Amino acid sequence: MRHLLSAADLSRAEAIEILDTTATMAATQSREIKKLPALRGLTVVNLFFEDSTRTRISFEAAAKRLSADVINFSAKGSSVSKGESLKDTALTLAAMGADAVVIRHQASGAPHRLATSGWVRTPVVNAGDGMHQHPTQALLDAFTMRRHLAGGGEAGPDGIGRDLAGAKVVIVGDVLHSRVARSNVDLLHTLGADVTLVAPPTLLPVGVHTWPCAVSYDLNATIADVRPDAIMMLRVQRERMSSAGGGFFPSPMEYSRRYGLDGTRLAALPEHCVVMHPGPMNRGLEISAKAADSPRSTIVEQVANGVAVRMAVLYLLLAGGTETEGSR
């Protein structure tokens, strides 16, 4: 693995290697001293063209716990809004000696351009690009699911070596604009899970029928029919209501009634089903407080796992998978 640009690029073996390495990293995080020396002397640049405090802090924490030096480059206002071009920013970072670039960008494909245009020679990690991909989010979601759904027995609590074969995952919300949904569909399919997307038809992309998943417009029927092991609620941006053509749905209340995870739907879920959300949440819109705060909610755990997943990704990209054993 040279870069991490898309969850679709990961083979089953690569994905499991990352999840297993994540388990190793997570285990170190309950120690008193959380810091590992693995990336000492290396510099990781967080190049964020889009506001995202949580993801940036998560990557920053991950890099620092591996003893890397971290440079945060907040370049809000890219060439899209007539600032410095992505190319010049990349050349500047390369000249300053970055060893890896973590990039968040509002333009789909920007990490791909950065990795393939010759502007930088370092590994590139996609921390979310436009409506395209957010692979570390999918990995942390998969890690969280594996822990809850495939953990136990000889594989240990983290389900080491296992995939998600047969797990039934329902993803609800704004699939059209969601890089989280795209990444999750790709990775969960690779890991053998059965995914169902649920959304109003306006929030599904044309072409979704070719994705390796089922699609439904009816959340109640899906909960009843699929009996999910995990349900993931996607963030719905309120401004989607007021965009061109009168918006994608008539009102937040109607959205919430038809697609929100309220108390009734929460109660209808199988007992073991975990409730997930990539954050930040709109409480009362796509998810009720009751669901978000319920014991089956993994939302806070997802954040913790995010740091471990990003540690694993940076470690595998910069220190190389072959050294995994030695560093333990």
Added chain:
Amino acid sequence: MTTYLIRAASVLGGERSDLYLADGVIAALGADAADAATTARADGVDVVEIDASTLIALPGLVDLHTHLREPGREDAETVASGTRAAAVGGFTCVHAMANTDPVADTAGVVEQVWRLGEDAGWAQVRPVGAVTVGLRGEQLAELGAMADSAAAVRVFSDDGKCVDDPVLMRRALEYVKAFDGVVAQHAQEPRLTQGALMHEGVVSAELGLTGWPAVAEEAIVARDVLLAEHVGSRVHICHLSTAGSVDIVRWAKARGIDVTAEVTPHHLILTDEAVRGYDPQFKVNPPLRTAADVAAVRAGLADGTIDIVATDHAPHPDEDKDCEFAAAAMGMTGLETALSVVVAAMVDNPEYDFDWADVARTMSTTPAAIGRVAEQGRPLEVGEPANLVLVDPDATWTVDPAALRTASENTPFASDELPARVIATFWRGRATVLDGEPRARTDVRA
């Protein structure tokens, strides 16, 4: 003045004949050509003899859709650099689109562009006039003044923007009848394509790029053929790109509506799959469509539903392409690759019955007729203007963006090997290209 004796060229890919070019016209054909050249030589006239025994002679190509960028974006292209590229591509006439800065919406601007073309001396420049003031889609530009100017504008287009107001489009279609003009519509429903970056479909869904749905083109094509029927005008559809548009135009023609349509070379050969690498060289408007659309536009061109090939040559400087896909400019150059791409997609393609006479029809005769360019697209006969091109059908060449003559390097065909090569181009009897190399007017004099 230098005269040319072209030996044994295959005329439109058919029988071989000598041609003698003198005084700006085809002075003699067949056995008479050599005799005429001998006589001229005896009179002290300079005769250059060209062995065309492996070449095909076509009437000079006519492009109905060229962005020359001057005035305003001389960093991307000038009238001189663009027409030189045109000559190398086998063109003797180009229609310069109106979306310059200032916009070609007055007699002053169109005359300036026309004059720059005459001065450059590479090919005939026929300015296209804007339909509306500033391409803003609010008020008709002074179409009559542009028609009556020295530039004698006959094609009007807001290309780059759609004349989406149906009332304004109706008025424009009606108004240009007074001087036998035509409105060339950039068919793009603006509200359906806000922020659109590529064809909306399977690939855009995966890449997370905002989609440009086929229906946004087809809805306007359908509306405009019906408007043209209602007011009894002719209408031309720019860069038609979808299978649905082909069906609508086919239906309209069967109904007797006076509609013509063009397809670009790139829509004949590239699909939205090319966008997967997020390379902005494949960002173009209308966007690259699906393989099914490519098959439909090829079939439409072969059966005459689509009348012509037009390049939509759209040069951009490097900085407008060397960036994120979303930030990049739309468009690709095409003048120097157009003929080769048409040969690859159509002539050399056994699926279609499309020969060199069809190339002449779709890239010279019909575009000249649509643009009402009397002296272009003429048959290769005695007394006709000496606008012609000699093509080596068996040559292949590799596209090197830096080596192309256009001032910009944004070709989608970089490093591709293409068939057929322009060897010589003659405009008004003068060689603008010889041995594949452009020759300026001053070179010939020297």
